[in-house]
Amino acid sequence: METLRERKKQRTRDALLRSAVELFTTRGYERTTVDDIAAAVDVSQRTFFRYFAGKDEAALALHDLVTERFIEAVRARPAHEAPMEALRRAVLGSWDTLNEIVEEVVPLEWFLRMYRVIEETPVLLAAHLRHSEETEETIARVLAEREGLDMDADPRPRLAVAVFGAVMRVTERQWTRREDFDLEAMRELTITYLEQAGPALTDSWRTH
Amino acid sequence: METLRERKKQRTRDALLRSAVELFTTRGYERTTVDDIAAAVDVSQRTFFRYFAGKDEAALALHDLVTERFIEAVRARPAHEAPMEALRRAVLGSWDTLNEIVEEVVPLEWFLRMYRVIEETPVLLAAHLRHSEETEETIARVLAEREGLDMDADPRPRLAVAVFGAVMRVTERQWTRREDFDLEAMRELTITYLEQAGPALTDSWRTH
DNA sequence: AGGCTAATGACAGCCGCTGACAATTGACAA
DNA sequence: TTGTCAATTGTCAGCGGCTGTCATTAGCCT
Numbered sequence: 001m002e003t004l005r006e007r008k009k010q011r012t013r014d015a016l017l018r019s020a021v022e023l024f025t026t027r028g029y030e031r032t033t034v035d036d037i038a039a040a041v042d043v044s045q046r047t048f049f050r051y052f053a054g055k056d057e058a059a060l061a062l063h064d065l066v067t068e069r070f071i072e073a074v075r076a077r078p079a080h081e082a083p084m085e086a087l088r089r090a091v092l093g094s095w096d097t098l099n100e101i102v103e104e105v106v107p108l109e110w111f112l113r114m115y116r117v118i119e120e121t122p123v124l125l126a127a128h129l130r131h132s133e134e135t136e137e138t139i140a141r142v143l144a145e146r147e148g149l150d151m152d153a154d155p156r157p158r159l160a161v162a163v164f165g166a167v168m169r170v171t172e173r174q175w176t177r178r179e180d181f182d183l184e185a186m187r188e189l190t191i192t193y194l195e196q197a198g199p200a201l202t203d204s205w206r207t208h
Numbered sequence: 209m210e211t212l213r214e215r216k217k218q219r220t221r222d223a224l225l226r227s228a229v230e231l232f233t234t235r236g237y238e239r240t241t242v243d244d245i246a247a248a249v250d251v252s253q254r255t256f257f258r259y260f261a262g263k264d265e266a267a268l269a270l271h272d273l274v275t276e277r278f279i280e281a282v283r284a285r286p287a288h289e290a291p292m293e294a295l296r297r298a299v300l301g302s303w304d305t306l307n308e309i310v311e312e313v314v315p316l317e318w319f320l321r322m323y324r325v326i327e328e329t330p331v332l333l334a335a336h337l338r339h340s341e342e343t344e345e346t347i348a349r350v351l352a353e354r355e356g357l358d359m360d361a362d363p364r365p366r367l368a369v370a371v372f373g374a375v376m377r378v379t380e381r382q383w384t385r386r387e388d389f390d391l392e393a394m395r396e397l398t399i400t401y402l403e404q405a406g407p408a409l410t411d412s413w414r415t416h
Numbered sequence: 417a418g419g420c421t422a423a424t425g426a427c428a429g430c431c432g433c434t435g436a437c438a439a440t441t442g443a444c445a446a
Numbered sequence: 447t448t449g450t451c452a453a454t455t456g457t458c459a460g461c462g463g464c465t466g467t468c469a470t471t472a473g474c475c476t
């Protein structure tokens with residue numbers, strides 16, 4: 001961020017991202033063309049593609065930002081915590097600092113609404129799931145290192161993270177369909193779903 | 209399959225699917241255009257899109273076929289089995305009858321190689337993950353009905369299926385990267401990974 | 417001030433995909 | 447058998463995402 005050039009680049013990127021998210025959350029993803037976004041920032045379409053690999057990358061950019069913070073949060077967890085507990089605390093912690101990160105670029109409101117856009121748009125949901133898998137691979141490596149394991153020989157890190165991710169995905173999905181669609185509700189849902197995941201696998205579901 | 213018309217339709221669909229899979233597994237997905245596929249069957253590009261909603265649907269069609277059988281297998285499981293056990297037996301059973309289903313359209317070899325193509329091609333992997341999530345929703349409904357639960361009030365069916373699906377995804381992914389890339393190896397991996405998933409969540413990973 | 421390099425715009429073109437309409441071909445009854 | 451109806455296909459035109467190329471502009475550095 002030193003030179004004028006770098007500041008200018010950052011500003012156009014932010015402007016593109018802002019316009020993209022605004023258009024996606026109002027007009028919808030499919031009904032927004034890349035030309036629309038570029039025009040809103042008064043930039044050529046070609047320039048858009050120099051900042052984002054594709055239309056979908058612009059839609060998921062905020063998410064990726066938050067995800068990075070989550071990964072760092074996992075890394076920052078004390079080594080004595082059990083893996084699943086570390087993941088649990090890392091997510092919940094991320095939700096706390098989320099506000100600050102997001103609002104440097106767009107209003108929190110827009111970020112939340114993007115969740116629903118993603119969930120409603122097949123191609124975006126697909127891309128989102130793929131990103132999530134990549135994230136899981138990264139986190140599995142973090143956990144493996146924490147515990148001193150070789151991931152190529154021991155599948156447990158990947159398995160644990162995949163299971164955790166699965167629970168989080170169900171949480172996310174159900175959350176976006178709720179009336180109380182805010183951070184506090186997400187927090188509660190996350191906690192209860194993580195609690196119920198274990199029993200759901202082992203216990204009988206039929207009421208005793 | 210009664211009338212000539214229906215038989216003809218089935219034949220062109222099969223031919224398109226066969227050509228698509230052959231081209232994808234040899235030339236690669238991205239390097240194969242829809243025009244290539246249509247030309248190989250001597251049909252217009254427009255006709256291809258009348259049979260497949262998109263290029264990716266043709267790439268995942270075989271997989272969807274197998275998935276349907278898996279869902280039926282779950283439905284067919286005796287009601288006294290615990291949910292996770294029913295899923296486990298259903299998958300393993302599916303792998304047994306897989307051969308017959310697939311070989312009605314393409315050689316089994318092609319089907320297996322498509323796994324790697326999917327895993328290597330970001331856009332295909334994304335679509336595959338989305339399909340998997342839809343499958344999980346369906347299966348959750350099946351389990352909920354088996355156990356007499358209301359999915360809207362009780363998250364356990366979705367959670368259990370999501371966790372099961374997560375383990376299967378890790379299995380799939382690791383399997384495609386192995387030397388012994390055949391059905392028998394997949395069988396073994398599935399069994400051991402499903403065994404290790406539980407302990408991976410609760411036990412300490414550090415050697416005692 | 418002037419040369420260097422990075423960022424942008426303009427243009428052409430490929431590919432996936434869709435709508436519309438005309439032509440063809442099988443189904444079915446008179 | 448033939449004529450009518452409906453389903454299948456081909457053709458064409460066009461949009462939108464995305465990329466390569468090259469000329470132009472604008473910040474950087476001595």
